[in-house]
Amino acid sequence: MSRHSDDRLVAYLDGEVETAERREIEAWLDGDPVARDRLAALSRSAMLLREAYDEVVREPVPERLIAAARGAAPARVVAFGGRRAAMLGARRRWRVALPLAASLFGLLAGGGAAYLGVGKGLALGPGGTMAPAAIEAAAANNLWLDNAAGYFKLVVAGGDNALIDVPASGDSHEALQRISQSLTQQVRLPDLKPWGLNFRGARLVVVDGRPAAQLVYTTENKAIGPIALIVGSSKQPDIAPSFDRRQGVNMIYWRHQGRAYVLVGEADVGYLWGIGNDVAWQLDAI
Amino acid sequence: MSLRPRLAERAKERAAGEEASVSRFSDQLIAALPRLRRFARGLTGSTVEADDLVQAACERALARRHQFEEGTRFDSWMFRTVQTIWIDQIRARTVRKEESETGEARLGSDEAVRRVEARLALGEVRRAVDRLPPDQRAALLLVTVEGLSYREAAEVAQVPVGTIMSRLARARLALQAQLDAGAGVDRSKRDVEAQ
Numbered sequence: 001m002s003r004h005s006d007d008r009l010v011a012y013l014d015g016e017v018e019t020a021e022r023r024e025i026e027a028w029l030d031g032d033p034v035a036r037d038r039l040a041a042l043s044r045s046a047m048l049l050r051e052a053y054d055e056v057v058r059e060p061v062p063e064r065l066i067a068a069a070r071g072a073a074p075a076r077v078v079a080f081g082g083r084r085a086a087m088l089g090a091r092r093r094w095r096v097a098l099p100l101a102a103s104l105f106g107l108l109a110g111g112g113a114a115y116l117g118v119g120k121g122l123a124l125g126p127g128g129t130m131a132p133a134a135i136e137a138a139a140a141n142n143l144w145l146d147n148a149a150g151y152f153k154l155v156v157a158g159g160d161n162a163l164i165d166v167p168a169s170g171d172s173h174e175a176l177q178r179i180s181q182s183l184t185q186q187v188r189l190p191d192l193k194p195w196g197l198n199f200r201g202a203r204l205v206v207v208d209g210r211p212a213a214q215l216v217y218t219t220e221n222k223a224i225g226p227i228a229l230i231v232g233s234s235k236q237p238d239i240a241p242s243f244d245r246r247q248g249v250n251m252i253y254w255r256h257q258g259r260a261y262v263l264v265g266e267a268d269v270g271y272l273w274g275i276g277n278d279v280a281w282q283l284d285a286i
Numbered sequence: 287m288s289l290r291p292r293l294a295e296r297a298k299e300r301a302a303g304e305e306a307s308v309s310r311f312s313d314q315l316i317a318a319l320p321r322l323r324r325f326a327r328g329l330t331g332s333t334v335e336a337d338d339l340v341q342a343a344c345e346r347a348l349a350r351r352h353q354f355e356e357g358t359r360f361d362s363w364m365f366r367t368v369q370t371i372w373i374d375q376i377r378a379r380t381v382r383k384e385e386s387e388t389g390e391a392r393l394g395s396d397e398a399v400r401r402v403e404a405r406l407a408l409g410e411v412r413r414a415v416d417r418l419p420p421d422q423r424a425a426l427l428l429v430t431v432e433g434l435s436y437r438e439a440a441e442v443a444q445v446p447v448g449t450i451m452s453r454l455a456r457a458r459l460a461l462q463a464q465l466d467a468g469a470g471v472d473r474s475k476r477d478v479e480a481q
Contacts, residue, residue: 007455014429016436016451045411045462046430052411053431056324061316062337065323068344069315071308240316277320 009039013046058274060243144207145253145262149246151205152228152264155216164201164216179204179213187213187231190282195219195275197227207232207260227265227272229279234260241276243269252276311351314360315344321432322364328427329372331416339375343368362434366442369424376420414464422457425450430458 005028011017012025029036166179176189179202189199197217205214212232219225234255241254250272253262261283263276322343326336347354347367354363415423421443428439429450436454440447 006459007451010455010458011436011451014436014454041462041466042458045458045465048408048411048465049415049426049430049461052408052415053324053328053427056327057320059320059323061319061323065319065337065340065344066316068341069319069348070312071345071348238313240313 005035006038009035009042013039013042058270058277060270060273066240144260145244145246145251147205147207148228148230148251148253148262148264149249151203151207151214151230152226152249153247155214155226155228156266164203166202176202183211183213187215188283189215190229190279192217192227192275192278195271195278196221196224197275200226205230205232207262210234210260212260223267224271225266227263227267227275230260230262230264231283232260233258236260241280243273254280308348308351311348311354315347315364318361318364319344321361322368325365325427325432326368326372328412328415328431329369329420329423331412339368339372342371346371359438361432362438362442365428365432365434366444369442372424373420411461411465414461417464418457418460422453422460425453426457426461429454 008017008021008025012022017025029039166176176187180187183204187202192199196219198219200216200218202216203214205212207230210232212230215229215231217227217229219227235258236255238257239253239255241252244251244253249264249266250269251262251264252272253260255261261279263272263279265272265275267275319340322340323336326339326343327333330336330339343364347364354360415426418426424443425439428434428442429436434442436447436450439454440450443450
């Protein structure tokens with residue numbers, strides 16, 4: 001096979017040929033098994049190449065690089081952002097994209113007492129409304145993360161009987177639709193099946209003094225355990241993805257364009273980074 | 287308000303605006319770091335060298351942030367910065383780098399055998415990339431790993447699209463030949479992920 005034909009195959013594989021040439025190459029491939037084998041081999045080596053470097057984007061970024069990017073002294077924030085890289089070429093896996101409307105607070109008054117014992121300072125008034133002071137207190141970063149850890153532990157402690165407002169039994173699309181009725185923002189459901197995690201259901205929680213959805217994913221792999229993703233709204237400035245550990249659980253949290261995200265789990269930090277990376281990509285959150 | 291306080295006020299506003307602009311720039315830079323590290327790892331074949339390269343690129347990018355044109359691809363601009371520094375470095379260097387430390391050298395001794403085997407296959411791919419000439423290696427990483435189009439890769443490398451096409455084809459064929467000559471490329475990374 002000539003160099004020229006190999007060049008054409010490579011460009012074809014990369015989607016860099018015009019329609020007419022593509023048809024020509026496809027006709028050639030139809031009638032030439034050697035060329036087909038060659039194409040398959042090139043395709044396989046390209047896949048191996050991507051795999052060979054894929055793990056780099058899943059590694060935590062060294063602090064010195066974050067510091068260099070900030071033009072400042074080393075910080076403890078560790079960022080990721082390789083979603084586009086990690087998932088390049090992969091299609092987006094939106095499951096649900098729903099407009100959400102009403103208020104959460106009414107619902108909390110009806111059935112939310114269980115949530116409120118978790119977050120420190122999140123106290124309901126007699127009428128079921130949140131005291132402004134409690135909202136203010138909850139807005140503090142520490143409380144935000146403590147709340148997220150607390151909600152996660154509630155899921156773990158509950159095991160199979162964990163409180164789930166909207167179970168994923170049946171149609172997860174429908175589950176999100178139901179929970180979305182109580183929020184004032186769009187909540188989308190990342191597909192974490194490639195990570196071995198199945199969507200179990202959603203709960204309504206209060207994080208950062210605002211209503212939020214806690215999406216719970218479970219797996220039979222005990223080394224990973226359940227994972228929770230809390231998606232809420234926030235008026236605070238964006239922050240880069242960061243790692244923290246509270247109450248014995250790992251968390252990756254970030255804020256982006258008015259949304260706050262916390263990914264919580266007992267899984268290994270590196271694994272959690274990988275999932276966070278994927279979530280950010282899927283939710284277009286960075 | 288007299289002129290002096292007004293000027294002071296404007297200077298303060300300008301400083302605040304500048305600070306916000308630097309902060310936004312840094313945010314973009316931080317978001318790009320994982321991909322820059324990956325690109326640099328592919329270029330240098332070494333974790334430490336790659337991070338040194340990315341750090342140098344961050345410093346240069348911050349110093350020259352005004353040269354970045356809003357509305358153009360930030361990642362491409364940074365890839366170009368990384369590649370430019372790397373080319374300067376290899377031109378200045380006469381001694382070829384030591385054997386790459388990527389791949390199995392980073393493995394812990396307690397990892398499962400299947401994981402090691404899978405990594406060896408991927409290590410073989412990385413070594414094959416290390417053996418490519420620098421311009422082909424860069425083209426291969428930009429297009430096949432980072433997913434840039436030929437045109438975008440040409441802009442990064444500042445060469446015509448045809449040059450990228452030809453470098454890429456040579457790189458892909460050389461890689462293919464090296465993998466064909468080697469063994470074990472059939473082992474799948476699924477084993478790695480199944481940990």
